[in-house]
Amino acid sequence: MSRVLIRVLWLTLISGLALQGCTPPKPVRLGAPIEGYSHTSAAINRFSVNRGGGPNISPYSGGGKQNCCASLPVKWHPGLTVVVEWEKDPDPYASANWPPLGTDGYRAAYKLHAAKYTRHRAVVPVAQYEDLGIVNVHFLPCNQVAVSAGTTYPGRPDYPFHFPQKMQEPATCPES
Incomplete structure (x- = not known):
């Protein structure tokens, strides 16, 4: 073999190895959009x-409004959990009986009302998914939460949860 041919082969090999370093690795985690559903009479502030952060949610509603983002693994694995924190307004329609907006009476009523907000935190298992998609958070009675993160969505047969839109709080909740 001639020296020129050997040099060409050698340069080709070196160039090929150098270009491999330019290919970015596939991500292990991605940011996924967050959507929420309140299945109770409470508002999720x-x-x-x-x-x-996720969007605020009116009682018995949700979906259609997303915020960005929750960091999750691209591929689901057993034992996958997320930390969900939320603030709940147990009486979201109380302001209908308050003094006019912008008055001292309104501000005082709001202050008393906001003191009744409750704050919660839960470590929640994530339903199994094939491909990472929208993170759907379902707020249920007794401060329970269910989370999915796949490419399917509520109402489809392959969605992991089938909660009714309106769920009533029981008289007493089980101890967590």
Whole structure:
């Protein structure tokens, strides 16, 4: 073999190895959009999943409004959990009987009302998923939470949860 051919082969090999370093590795975690559903008469003023903020949710509603983002693994694994934190307004329609907006009476009523907000934190298992998608958080009676993070969505047969839109709080909740 001629020296020129050997040099060409050698440079080709070196160039090929150098270019391999330019390919970024596949991500292990990604930021996924967060969506919420309140299945109770309470409003969820704010919530977060692994410190990523979700939208506020009116009673018995949700979906269609997303915030960014919760960091989750691209591939689900057994034992996967997230930390969900939320603030709940147990009487979201109380302001209907308050003094006019902008008055001292309104501000005083709001202050008394906001003192009744409750704050919660739960470590929640994530339902199994094939591909990471929207993080759906379901707020249920007794301060229970269910979380999915796949590419399917509520109402589809392959969605992991089938909660009714309206669920009533029992007279007493089981101890956690």
